Amino acid sequence: MTLNLKNTFEDVGNATLFAARFFKEVFIPPYETRQFLKQCYAIGYKSLPLVAITGFIMGLVLTLQSRPTLVKFGAESWLPGMVALSLIREIAPVITALICAGKVSSGIGAELGSMKVTEQIDAMEVSAINPYKYLVVTRILATTLMVPILVIFADAIGILGGYAGINIHGDVSFYRYITKIFQSLEFLDIIPATIKTFFFGFFIGMIGCYKGFNASNGTESVGKAANSAVVTASLTIFIIDMLAVQITDLFF
Amino acid sequence: MLNEKENTGTKTKADKKTAIIEIKDLHKTFGNDNHVLKGVNFTVNKGEDLVVLGRSGSGKSVTIKCIVGLITPDKGEINVFEENVLELKKKELNEMRVRIGFLFQSGALYDSMSVRENLAFTLRKHKRDLNADEIESEVLEALDNVGLSDAIDKMPSELSGGMRKRIGLARTLILKPEIILYDEPTTGLDTITSREISELILDIKHRRKTTSIIITHDMACAKLTADRIIVLKEGTIQAEGTYGELEKSEDEWVRSFFE
Numbered sequence: 001m002t003l004n005l006k007n008t009f010e011d012v013g014n015a016t017l018f019a020a021r022f023f024k025e026v027f028i029p030p031y032e033t034r035q036f037l038k039q040c041y042a043i044g045y046k047s048l049p050l051v052a053i054t055g056f057i058m059g060l061v062l063t064l065q066s067r068p069t070l071v072k073f074g075a076e077s078w079l080p081g082m083v084a085l086s087l088i089r090e091i092a093p094v095i096t097a098l099i100c101a102g103k104v105s106s107g108i109g110a111e112l113g114s115m116k117v118t119e120q121i122d123a124m125e126v127s128a129i130n131p132y133k134y135l136v137v138t139r140i141l142a143t144t145l146m147v148p149i150l151v152i153f154a155d156a157i158g159i160l161g162g163y164a165g166i167n168i169h170g171d172v173s174f175y176r177y178i179t180k181i182f183q184s185l186e187f188l189d190i191i192p193a194t195i196k197t198f199f200f201g202f203f204i205g206m207i208g209c210y211k212g213f214n215a216s217n218g219t220e221s222v223g224k225a226a227n228s229a230v231v232t233a234s235l236t237i238f239i240i241d242m243l244a245v246q247i248t249d250l251f252f
Numbered sequence: 253m254l255n256e257k258e259n260t261g262t263k264t265k266a267d268k269k270t271a272i273i274e275i276k277d278l279h280k281t282f283g284n285d286n287h288v289l290k291g292v293n294f295t296v297n298k299g300e301d302l303v304v305l306g307r308s309g310s311g312k313s314v315t316i317k318c319i320v321g322l323i324t325p326d327k328g329e330i331n332v333f334e335e336n337v338l339e340l341k342k343k344e345l346n347e348m349r350v351r352i353g354f355l356f357q358s359g360a361l362y363d364s365m366s367v368r369e370n371l372a373f374t375l376r377k378h379k380r381d382l383n384a385d386e387i388e389s390e391v392l393e394a395l396d397n398v399g400l401s402d403a404i405d406k407m408p409s410e411l412s413g414g415m416r417k418r419i420g421l422a423r424t425l426i427l428k429p430e431i432i433l434y435d436e437p438t439t440g441l442d443t444i445t446s447r448e449i450s451e452l453i454l455d456i457k458h459r460r461k462t463t464s465i466i467i468t469h470d471m472a473c474a475k476l477t478a479d480r481i482i483v484l485k486e487g488t489i490q491a492e493g494t495y496g497e498l499e500k501s502e503d504e505w506v507r508s509f510f511e
């Protein structure tokens with residue numbers, strides 16, 4: 001038990017050092033622009049379909065589920081605003097981040113883990129190429145940038161899903177639906193929600209890279225790295241979300 | 253410089269030659285009680301091919317990984333090109349690493365890149381003034397050296413074990429290293445392919461005047477390439493000598509390698 005606790009603290013310490021190295025190396029040229037763009041494509045573009053489907057379903061389901069309650073209070077006209085608010089503030093960021101933890105973080109963990117196990121990372125190191133810079137910095141940058149974009153995309157698709165949900169029961173014009181949403185949305189709803197998605201993105205990339213980079217020898221450790229990346233990233237997302245809510249509550 | 257061409261047969265003495273790699277009292281422990289290296293001492297002279305024998309897990313790979321700074325030893329001294337590797341700054345270490353080629357046991361080809369990219373990647377990172385045509389021609393030349401020009405567009409997953417080793421070698425050679433460290437270059441290959449690789453190692457030595465350390469279990473490879481052999485046992489050097497000398501060693505355990 002004490003050993004377990006010691007290991008956990010050691011792991012957190014190492015991960016912190018690993019993350020700190022990112023801030024040291026990200027500003028030093030030469031920049032791996034090509035590799036960065038490639039990662040953006042792999043991480044961002046390839047996650048679009050998954051994010052789109054879940055976003056749409058979330059919007060639709062949320063509308064259908066909230067409707068009866070609002071109808072009971074005769075507040076049906078609040079439905080678009082309420083759905084949009086929950087989507088933008090909470091549901092879209094967290095669900096998208098969780099999807100990325102499952103898809104991206106584990107993918108990075110497995111990829112770097114297998115590179116580690118097959119000595120490809122060592123091979124870079126001995127040919128005097130900085131593997132951290134080439135592999136890690138580019139991936140963390142890409143997730144930090146792509147996750148917020150995916151979240152905004154999920155917001156939009158979710159709102160579309162909400163529109164579909166409303167039209168199951170009645171006929172509301174799209175224009176009226178959007179106007180209702182913008183009436184109830186405030187600038188302050190969007191800013192904190194967007195800021196936290198950058199943190200989600202950073203940690204999704206960082207945890208995947210850390211787990212992959214520290215995979216021990218043997219092929220089974222690749223699976224372990226991927227699995228542990230998902231678990232740790234998901235948990236971290238919830239913790240960040242909780243902190244973000246507290247902080248937002250304090251200041252706004 | 254003149255004496256350095258002579259090889260097999262004569263026992264090499266450190267005093268007449270320039271030591272390129274010097275290892276003194278190297279210790280390494282993994283975890284709490286896996287004491288792998290317990291005071292390893294040896295020297296490799298300029299132009300010499302040193303073969304390292306030893307059972308699996310005796311710390312051969314750990315030793316050569318210490319030389320390039322992949323593993324930091326607990327104690328000891330490593331001098332390469334008359335500089336102490338353990339005291340180098342990151343930048344200086346990297347300058348030294350460019351002068352040392354390392355062939356990994358598995359080949360360690362970059363899975364996500366084609367053969368061309370594998371070779372060009374290393375080159376591009378170090379010779380930023382080369383244009384695309386020059387890189388292409390250097391890549392072709394390197395592949396030609398190992399006799400695999402037509403594999404240029406293949407992915408590593410499409411290559412056989414022997415081809416992977418050779419492409420790995422081509423990638424190592426592309427920076428024109430002065431020292432090459434081979435980690436089991438022929439393990440897992442059939443006899444004929446093993447022989448081809450061994451001949452390639454010999455050929456590289458003669459053409460490029462490189463200094464090498466070759467870890468192997470393959471006695472045919474050792475016989476062909478070794479100027480001198482050291483045998484690692486339980487974390488120290490158990491025996492040292494030419495192929496001929498060790499073959500007739502008093503120590504039965506040493507002799508057993510040659511049977």
Ligand SMILES: Nc1ncnc2c1ncn2[C@@H]1O[C@H](COP(=O)(O)OP(=O)(O)O)[C@@H](O)[C@H]1O
Pocket residue numbers: 282283286288306307308309310311312313314315
């Ligand atoms: N990075 C490492 N972490 C922990 N133990 C290691 C590491 N590298 C090697 N070892 C241990 O060191 C010992 C020697 O390994 P190695 O040098 O690879 O043997 P070999 O002589 O077969 O090349 C083995 O017991 C191995 O488990």
Ligand SMILES: [Mg+2]
Pocket residue numbers: 312313314357435
């Ligand atoms: Mg080995």
